[in-house]
Amino acid sequence: MYSTPRHQLHCPRYTTSRLPVVGFCPQIMISVAPSRLSLAALPYEIRLEVFRNLPGDIYQQRPILANIASTCRALSDPALDLLWHTMIDIEHLLILIPRVQIDRRSYGPYTTYHINGPIQPSAWRRFDSYAKRIRVLEYARPSYVLFILFADLGQYRPGPLLPNLRQLSWDDVTQSRHQITELGHILLSFPTHSLREVTVAATYVEQDDTAHRGLLKMADLAQRDFLPRLASNAPMVRCLTLSGYMPNLLLETLPEFSSLTDLTMSDLDGVLIDGKTFRALSCLAALSTLSVDLRGVAAEALLGWTGFPSLQSFTLDGTSVDIAAAVISTISSTLFNNVCIKGSPRATVEESRHLFTRLRNFKHTLATVSLTFDELTSPSNRRYPLTDIIESLLDLHRMLHLQIISHQPNAVLVTDDCMDKMAVAWPGIKTLDLLFGYSQPGITVRGLTAFAQKCPSLCDLCLDAIDFLHRVDLGTVPLSKSCLRSISFRRWLDEAHIDENENVLESFKIAQAIDRLYPDLSMSYFSGPAMIENFIRGLQAARCDERRRLRADTVESDEMAEVAARVTSIRVVFGD
Template sequence: MHPALDVAELVDLILDHLTTPHRLVDVEIPCNKSLAALARTCKSLQDPALNVLWREQYTLSNLLRCLPSHLCEVGKIRKLSGSHHVFRITGTTQPSDWDILLSYSTRIRTLRLRSDELEVCDASVFDKISTELPCDFLCPNLTSLRFNASQLSVIPRARFFLGPKIVDLDLHLTIGSDETLLDLPIQYPTLQNLSLSCFHLTCATSSKIVSSLREITHLSADTLDRAAFEHLSRLDTLKSLCLIYPSFEDMGLTSGPLLSQPTSSAFPALQKLYLDDVTPEFAIEVISLLSHRQLESLDIGTDPFLSKTAAHRLYSALATHLSHSSLLNLRIGTPSDYTDSHSFKASIAEYMVDGPTLAVLFPFQNLTELRLQAPLGFFIDDSTAWDMARAWPHLRRLHLAAKAGAPCHNPHGIMSIHALTAFARYCSDLTSLTLTTFDARTFLIADSMHAVSQSSLEFLDVGTSPLRDSLAVALFLHAVFPKLDRITIFDEWMWDEADQVDGFGVNQQCRAWKQVQEILTS
């Protein structure tokens, strides 16, 4: 056999010489066809191929079809959304009836189940599993479980999959209570990855759960109390922490600092931190505990109306407490569930972030992704644009945008389209660029003949940038970014209708920028 053959080529070679593949079992497995063929044709590779085929499952149907057909039936039930099939076990099973099912279920390592998938199983199925399955768990070697339940009746069914080898657990319960969760036989001390998103889960319960974790490396939870947070700060295993709705009240910050005994060794292994729906003050309090930790990724969802002064305070906390060399990804914007798209009246000077405020982040010279959001966007002139490009030469994605629904501003002194050449010169890996506003109305077309060319940029969001001559702009952009093939404008969906009228001329600008893209892609 040729040593350079990969698995797919090996399968093709076998199929060329074997015209009658051996049938393993009459069960449908939605999987890689080459691996399925390999499992059927070569006994020596049967086990490895089946392990790959069954390793990750998104349904119980494949397993249930392994039961003897005379014990099973598929019926129909009527719901508001229409008729649905439901699987039932109609007779009494014997231990040997489970042999084929268990021969495959022991190979499953990852299982991802939703409520609708569990609802296709009649209650009789789980009654039989509970009383007649000749082992404790349906998938005894399962290590990773994603369980998404929106019906209270299916939540107890999670217990049939929560075996002793589970180290990765994602529970998304949109209905239920603290008791519903605590009643599940979850072995929290041995978990390495845990994501909890549970309806009406109180801070006391989530904190009790978190305080029992001993080997956790990745944690996502809604909120915690101070004791649970302090417990996490001492773990030398925790690499990733996501807190969705933490508050000063839950953490007890109204009566003292986050840690009763602040120490320079807090969160010794933390690499990724995600804080959502937090105040700037809360974010600063947490960041201050990470003095020069080797944080690689920081994501903060905070006040949609973050003022320039508050942004400066927050950026300064980052520059003071975080390692300038390790931080690669940084996002500071609105909370993930923020939906208010209404504009607001505000002072440009107070809510538009300027160059000196951005300069606070210049020390993070290894950033590969930077996403910042300000209520009225960012005031960037040509000098600031060049300083940004020099400060962040490793950027692949740069996103500086206004809050959704913010009014459009084109202040005097914004950067010219010429300044885009700064990113072409210094950011050779940049593939995506979003800028609130730059001025594309006047420039020398001859400049495009001598422009620096960068061949990585593919996407450009121009915000509310004004322009007059689509052809001239397209020629310039093609000269500077020859791979650029997609251009979008601020709230582009609002200006698609030809009869849209606004006070800023955005609808005309949108059509003009679409012409630019048409020229670039023609």
């Protein structure tokens, strides 16, 4: 046993001043008697596993680990490895870099980290003893923190800053002219061979100062080297997520990540993938999840080839419907089960039909379809039943989640017949969101009832409108055992045709119908008039009270039966 001086052991955000005495912590007794096996004598892996399973949450465990690390040499390594495994505030690590100076300006909100002199190689020893233990870095840089030191680290630190890092998540909110030119230098400090997951988000907060906006033209040139260095120094990266203002990224480097399984790029402020790079990405054998913006790809570049042999999930952002249909045709994977097309501009009914026909090629695997249009139109303003447009999707026997949304009133009408066809085609569906901006009621209570009976696994339902204006015959609404937790309708009642008293009665009937169809509906996710919501809550409370009474009666009858079973004889005595 030994005790390390407190000033030599660096445990960020933890204090050990009021912790248990040396050699003891709750649930762990460190024994040094030669006749007994001590925890310190066990292999490193076992000691590490013991510390991982300490009682309490992470905030209760860390002070215990800090105390162990400062009191026992044999246990300090596994304890420090757990303490430093995940770093959520890199500033605690940067203060260990020799010659680092922190300036907190009294006249402004900024805190600046910079190097005030040359760093000798031997001076990195203390920093390295902690940096090598970090496996996960999840840092969201505040807008008032400036890291000028990263631009100078390259001349003093030839290797990666965190050599054993596996997961990097860096969220940069930029509103300072200095921060705009810092992100690239920061990112160049982390690529290492052990890295597996990288998430970088850069948000530029515009200010009224024209000088700040002018800095957008002074793009961070160090960003240009980030992806090439990541590809060469971290070839085993599997998950890569990029978003925000990073105008100098060289996306042509992406096909060099041969181990990539998940690639997500969104809102890169005009940085787009071209057709050549997209085709090169299709050759990545391990790629299973892809989310990109293909506005920089022409339809001609997608003809005559196939790829993506392992793709399972595909998200297209801001892509036209004809480009999306061409992209779907390039997928050769037999595991493809999820497609999401969002932010598509105006499309016609025929274009959407063509897209759904392409999706039919994956009828044995596709389970999730999500499409968002700015507007879906038809010639002569004709309105088509939904199932006439998505007829090809009715062959997707494994459909679990369907979402089709148009932000403008359009050419689609959802009717009882549509709901019935979808229920027959997808009896196991769990999520159904159909919003087309159409205010006229199309689905009636009869259609909703039939759908609830045929799709008992439905959990989330969101529709434009439902026809509750017709008198609701509760005798035709059966009690069901549904899994529905969330229900939403944009339009409930036409108050122009119903007076106040009649509105209350109809609202109560609507509440009764919904309560019978979906008895376990969670009111936390209910979207509708407050009157109907209150009626449903009352009906659910009454049903709970009834169940409580039934349980109480059952218990009482069981007790009486038990007493009767104990009676062995009854003697009746009559008087004279």
